[in-house]
Amino acid sequence: MKLKRFGIFVVVSLLTVLFSFPLHAENKLLKGGIWEFPPYQYEDKSGKIVGYFADLFAASCEEIGISVNLKMASYARCQENTKKGKYDFYISGGKTNARQEWGYFPSDGFMFQAWSLVILKKNVGKIQYTKLEDLKGLKIGIIRGVYYGKKIMEYTKMHSTIEAVSKDIYNYKKLNAGRIDALYAEINVSKYMTKKIGMQETVFLADRVFVFANMYPVFSKKTVKPELVEKFSEALKKVKASKYHDDLLKKYNVTILDQPIERAEEYME
Numbered sequence: 001m002k003l004k005r006f007g008i009f010v011v012v013s014l015l016t017v018l019f020s021f022p023l024h025a026e027n028k029l030l031k032g033g034i035w036e037f038p039p040y041q042y043e044d045k046s047g048k049i050v051g052y053f054a055d056l057f058a059a060s061c062e063e064i065g066i067s068v069n070l071k072m073a074s075y076a077r078c079q080e081n082t083k084k085g086k087y088d089f090y091i092s093g094g095k096t097n098a099r100q101e102w103g104y105f106p107s108d109g110f111m112f113q114a115w116s117l118v119i120l121k122k123n124v125g126k127i128q129y130t131k132l133e134d135l136k137g138l139k140i141g142i143i144r145g146v147y148y149g150k151k152i153m154e155y156t157k158m159h160s161t162i163e164a165v166s167k168d169i170y171n172y173k174k175l176n177a178g179r180i181d182a183l184y185a186e187i188n189v190s191k192y193m194t195k196k197i198g199m200q201e202t203v204f205l206a207d208r209v210f211v212f213a214n215m216y217p218v219f220s221k222k223t224v225k226p227e228l229v230e231k232f233s234e235a236l237k238k239v240k241a242s243k244y245h246d247d248l249l250k251k252y253n254v255t256i257l258d259q260p261i262e263r264a265e266e267y268m269e
Contacts (some may be wrong), residue, residue, distance in 0.1 A: 030061065030224070031069045032089040032217075033078035036167050039192045039252040040110075040215075041091055043072060051253040053092050053110050056239060057217055066228075074166045075182035076145030085222030094147055094213040102221055106233040107215035108240075111256050115148060117206040118185040119176060127181060129206040135160050141183035142169035148184050156181030172197055184210070188254050 034041050034049060041051040049070045061068050070091075072223055073081070076091035083102045095105050115128040128134050132151065136159040142148065144164040156162055163180055166172055171183040171192050185193075187205065194200045219229050249256065 001067070022185065028065060028071060029067045030088040032071070032091065033073045033081055034070050034089045034091045035073060035075040036169075037092070038102060038187075038196075039187060039188060039254055041130070044202060052248055052254045053215070053217075055248055056058045056110055056236070057091055059239045059244060060232055060235040063238060064228075066232075074145070075143055075168075079145055081157040081219075082218055082220045085220050087220060088219050089219045090161045091217045092215040093218045095216060096147055099218060102227055104229040105216045106229055106236055108237060109216040110236075111254075112212055113186045113188070114207050114257050115184055115186050115211045115213070116206045117182050118175065118190055119182045119204050120225060121202055121204045123181070124204050129208050129210075130183075132210075135182075138153060138181040139163060139179075141174055141180045143168055143171070147266075149213065152184070152210040167196070169193060172203075176202065183185070190247050191253070243262050 036042050037051075039051055039052075040053040041049065042054075044050050049072060051183065054070070058068050066144065078087065079099075082089040082090045092110060093099060095109075099105075119134075120126045127138065132155045135152075139161040140156060141163050142211075144166055159192075163174070167172075168183075168185070171180065171185075174180045175183055176197075176199060179187070183264060190203070194203050198209060217232075219232075226261050248254075257262060
């Protein structure tokens with residue numbers, strides 16, 4: 001009788017050990033969050049999540065036999081839920097030391113993005129961005145939770161007024177209404193947003209880039225094994241080298257820039 005009880009104990013103990021490891025090590029479905037950031041990631045008129053990053057991620061997962069379940073959320077929620085393991089991943093974010101403590105990054109990202117300052121054309125001359133000191137005293141719009149680079153954020157927190165929103169489109173509307181002086185914007189996103197809300201002729205994008213950053217999908221260390229991330233990395237490289245990738249760039253009107261290190265305040269790989 002004692003022997004039988006011991007055998008049952010061993011089986012239960014083994015099951016406990018087996019199910020204490022990340023459940024998605026061999027899973028064929030990954031659940032993740034995605035934040036609105038067109039033309040890279042957004043919901044179309046039918047409610048489907050599309051965009052250059054969204055489609056590129058899905059195609060790379062398909063290469064390794066992984067299905068994807070995406071949920072639209074704010075940037076801050078995407079990051080926090082991935083950190084806690086509620087999401088297996090989120091799209092998309094830059095690589096930082098803090099994020100690498102709880103997240104895995106593939107060996108290469110989706111693409112490098114150039115971020116600069118957007119102002120109203122009528123304020124060109126009164127407001128400029130040729131150096132960090134030009135930002136002093138400005139009321140600047142940002143997306144809540146997004147990391148814009150160490151230099152720009154440290155200076156802005158000390159010398160400017162920050163107004164954070166959950167979606168980038170709100171910043172453009174506030175700029176148009178005169179409620180903020182400027183906003184931090186990614187170049188392709190600015191092109192998309194200004195066209196969408198009819199502001200192409202009223203805004204000015206500064207030539208100087210304050211951060212040039214590679215953007216990645218970020219995988220949760222709580223639910224995803226590093227081996228899966230390695231497989232995804234190889235699949236992403238394969239898809240980026242294909243004609244499908246060229247078609248995606250044309251479809252979403254995305255321009256991949258050369259690395260403008262010489263005109264950027266900061267460079268994030």
